[in-house]
Amino acid sequence: SNLIFSITAESTLMKQKASKPVKEIEGAAAPAPRGPQRPGGIEKAKKNKNRRKLKLKRKKAKKAAAASKSRNLASQEIQKPAAEETKPEQSANSSLDMSMWESLGVCQQIVAALRDLGFAEPTAIQREAIPAALRDRRDVLGAAETGSGKTLAFGIPVIQRIMTMKSASATRAAAVKQLADIDDDDNDDVGDQADAIESADEDADQSPDEAELAECGWADGDIEEDLGLLAGSLTELGPDGQPVGAPQTLAYSAENVFEDDGSAKKRGGRLYCLVLTPTRELAKQVAAHLQRVAVHTGVTVAAVLGGLSAQRQERLLAGRPDIVVGTPGRLWDLIQSGQPHLSGGLASLPMLVLDEADRLAEPGHFAEMRALLERINANANDDDSKATSAERPPCRRQTLLFSATLTFVHRPPERPDQRRSKLKRMRQLGPDDRAAALAELVGMSGKPKLVDTTRRVGGLTEFRLDCEAKDKDLYLWWLLRSRRGRTLVFCASKDTVRRLHRLLTLLRCPNCRPLHSDMQQRQRLKSLDRFSANPDSVLLATDVAARGLDIPGVEHVVHYQ
Numbered sequence: 001s002n003l004i005f006s007i008t009a010e011s012t013l014m015k016q017k018a019s020k021p022v023k024e025i026e027g028a029a030a031p032a033p034r035g036p037q038r039p040g041g042i043e044k045a046k047k048n049k050n051r052r053k054l055k056l057k058r059k060k061a062k063k064a065a066a067a068s069k070s071r072n073l074a075s076q077e078i079q080k081p082a083a084e085e086t087k088p089e090q091s092a093n094s095s096l097d098m099s100m101w102e103s104l105g106v107c108q109q110i111v112a113a114l115r116d117l118g119f120a121e122p123t124a125i126q127r128e129a130i131p132a133a134l135r136d137r138r139d140v141l142g143a144a145e146t147g148s149g150k151t152l153a154f155g156i157p158v159i160q161r162i163m164t165m166k167s168a169s170a171t172r173a174a175a176v177k178q179l180a181d182i183d184d185d186d187n188d189d190v191g192d193q194a195d196a197i198e199s200a201d202e203d204a205d206q207s208p209d210e211a212e213l214a215e216c217g218w219a220d221g222d223i224e225e226d227l228g229l230l231a232g233s234l235t236e237l238g239p240d241g242q243p244v245g246a247p248q249t250l251a252y253s254a255e256n257v258f259e260d261d262g263s264a265k266k267r268g269g270r271l272y273c274l275v276l277t278p279t280r281e282l283a284k285q286v287a288a289h290l291q292r293v294a295v296h297t298g299v300t301v302a303a304v305l306g307g308l309s310a311q312r313q314e315r316l317l318a319g320r321p322d323i324v325v326g327t328p329g330r331l332w333d334l335i336q337s338g339q340p341h342l343s344g345g346l347a348s349l350p351m352l353v354l355d356e357a358d359r360l361a362e363p364g365h366f367a368e369m370r371a372l373l374e375r376i377n378a379n380a381n382d383d384d385s386k387a388t389s390a391e392r393p394p395c396r397r398q399t400l401l402f403s404a405t406l407t408f409v410h411r412p413p414e415r416p417d418q419r420r421s422k423l424k425r426m427r428q429l430g431p432d433d434r435a436a437a438l439a440e441l442v443g444m445s446g447k448p449k450l451v452d453t454t455r456r457v458g459g460l461t462e463f464r465l466d467c468e469a470k471d472k473d474l475y476l477w478w479l480l481r482s483r484r485g486r487t488l489v490f491c492a493s494k495d496t497v498r499r500l501h502r503l504l505t506l507l508r509c510p511n512c513r514p515l516h517s518d519m520q521q522r523q524r525l526k527s528l529d530r531f532s533a534n535p536d537s538v539l540l541a542t543d544v545a546a547r548g549l550d551i552p553g554v555e556h557v558v559h560y561q
């Protein structure tokens with residue numbers, strides 16, 4: 001049958017090929033007969049030549065007539081087929097309803113990129129974190145499981161806030177230019193002028209300088225290799241923050257970064273955001289993700305990775321990307337070596353992101369992360385003191401911390417002096433207190449917005465019941481009496497399972513069965529069967545015995561600790 005199929009397919013193809021030219025010719029003119037040329041038949045050849053000329057003339061005349069006829073037709077009608085051809089590709093995402101993003105306050109340039117990616121709706125963590133970070137400018141502590149879209153939950157507010165800050169800085173620069181152009185001796189508002197000029201000077205100080213770049217070892221050779229790590233788009237923004245003209249996708253090159261007419265200097269600027277990730281791979285992934293969303297915004301992103309040579313890193317950072325993504329170790333090395341974009345940028349860093357903070361808090365990373373945080377926080381404090389002296393506008397840093405779980409604060413980093421007491425204190429904290437403790441560690445300002453979608457996975461609701469040890473049995477009994485449905489009670493030891501089984505049987509708790517590793521296999525299977533078969537039953541189990549069991553329809557899980 002394979003053979004038959006293959007022949008059928010081929011003959012269909014051949015038929016199509018054969019029919020196509022026929023169809024085309026039918027619509028135009030009759031094909032010229034292609035007979036074999038007999039050598040020596042000059043007369044005949046001449047006749048044939050004349051005939052071909054005549055046919056060519058007729059064909060041209062027909063074509064001209066058709067063209068003039070078509071000119072008289074409505075232009076839309078002529079272009080219709082071409083438009084229809086491109087339509088399917090364009091309409092794939094253009095029909096998406098992006099109103100949910102808009103309702104979160106996401107700007108058009110970012111919505112356009114999300115549309116290109118086919119992301120019609122925000123995920124749960126994005127729905128909650130974006131307005132808090134973007135509209136309310138709050139610090140955010142976000143917890144959501146892997147693959148839930150955490151990168152854009154912090155990435156969108158970061159990119160959009162940078163757009164706003166850059167636009168404000170462009171407005172200031174324009175104001176300074178205007179002021180410089182006006183020769184106004186009677187200007188009362190001298191203070192304002194001075195402020196505007198000062199901020200313009202700050203901007204100018206942060207522009208890339210070619211001599212500085214040369215010092216950093218910039219050479220034309222490897223520029224192409226860097227393109228994948230430093231990319232973005234260029235959209236000129238007007239004073240109102242809206243794009244002027246069509247967005248241009250940028251492929252960075254030597255020309256458009258350093259040898260243009262000065263626009264590169266305008267583009268390169270301060271460090272707006274530092275994103276810390278625990279691994280190189282994640283840094284690369286996060287940077288790529290942010291770049292895709294920033295494609296129409298003019299915001300630039302660079303990943304500083306452990307595997308890159310120091311020279312290449314210097315070159316990347318010499319481009320003064322708005323966002324730098326990297327691991328704490330590598331970033332700390334660069335800061336210590338005095339890398340100007342990073343060291344200078346920390347002095348008044350507007351935004352800080354900790355991605356996968358639970359892993360960043362592990363001992364392997366924590367020493368460097370703490371050093372980095374201390375440096376950033378020290379600078380922020382310096383900045384605050386300057387702000388009060390009215391030399392500069394106050395710059396409150398916004399911190400966004402995301403993690404797969406917030407439970408990592410159970411395992412705080414080693415602090416030899418306070419180790420025991422702090423551990424003990426953390427264990428006693430509830431989720432909100434834990435978040436607050438973490439916020440304090442990172443140096444978050446105010447009360448951060450806590451967004452934890454892990455507590456709501458699949459409609460799961462988690463409660464904790466605090467009580468005296470002597471009242472634990474009473475509360476368990478109360479729980480089992482007040483909540484009907486299949487209930488699994490995890491116990492820490494076999495002895496507890498035995499004791500609770502005896503107690504609950506005495507208290508006439510119905511359909512209560514034990515499960516632990518000292519039981520015979522037959523008894524264990526019986527307990528499991530009864531529990532699975534009865535929708536209103538209780539299984540008292542050690543976590544070792546019950547691990548990996550897949551029992552459908554469990555209504556309640558109790559951790560008897």
Ligand SMILES: Nc1ncnc2c1ncn2[C@@H]1O[C@H](COP(=O)(O)OP(=O)(O)OP(=O)(O)O)[C@@H](O)[C@H]1O
Binds near residue numbers: 121122126148151
């Ligand atoms: N709103 C959305 N709609 C559809 N897909 C999305 C949306 N947001 C993110 N994604 C996609 O979901 C995938 C997971 O996103 P992301 O990497 O941000 O998750 P994560 O929570 O950070 O996971 P991890 O912990 O593994 O890093 C990515 O491929 C991303 O492109």
